[in-house]
Amino acid sequence: MGTTELEQRLAGRLAELRTERGWSLDDLAQRADVSRSTLSRLERGEISPTASLLNKLCAAYGRTLSRLLAEVEPEPPQLVPADRQPVWEDHASGFVRRSVSPPHPGLRGEVIEGTLRPGADIAYDVPPVAGLEHHLWMLGGALSLTVGDTEHRLTNGDCLRYRLWGRSRFQCPGPEAARYVLLIVLP
Structure with a gap:
């Protein structure tokens, strides 16, 4: 099953967040308790994230899931x-x-x-x-x-x-x- 347009934008934003912090995939894997290979596939948009995975990443980045999703959507009216x-x-x-x-x-x-x-x-x-x-x-x-x-x-x-x-x-x-x-x- 392919990823949606929203999931592609989300994958890009997750990669940006990691890069903004200067973290390697290994750094993020350790902070979020997620395998490096899963993170790599997620950031390339090859897999769809689960709620549990996104929660771990949001915790590592210190933001809510809603805020993360809002960052990949246009400004809401x-x-x-x-x-x-x-x-x-x-x-x-x-x-x-x-x-x-x-x-x-x-x-x-x-x-x-x-x-x-x-x-x-x-x-x-x-x-x-x-x-x-x-x-x-x-x-x-x-x-x-x-x-x-x-x-x-x-x-x-x-x-x-x-x-x-x-x-x-x-x-x-x-x-x-x-x-x-x-x-x-x-x-």
Whole structure:
């Protein structure tokens, strides 16, 4: 499967970020705990990144995934029509991410719609930016969200507020997809 135009721009931006810092592929591999060969293939646009891989890279670069994606998209307007909201899908994990209100210079918050297929299980070792404020509001299905060592079971209408300092894990027990809105506020 080939990469999309967005993934090609993302690959280029990831290579730029590494070069801007003066890091070799080996340096980044050590910082992100990702193999050098995977990083090389990703930067050349030969593979599509997973959510877990992008999270590791965002942590190494100290930025949120939304901010990284915004860097490869044109400046977002104040009004973001539904058909212009960037959608990214991690086919391997069954995660679909819609950037409802993309990051914007001068603003600290953003809104994301997430959908996880039944059985999806995504673990993040570290937050992309320590201390991110999250407000997760369930729109449908069920979600098991572990923040640090605490597991939270959410169903339709529930809202979980937390600051993200360490690891997290999103699991969709099914039988239907978990659909939620996530408001992220930079510290």
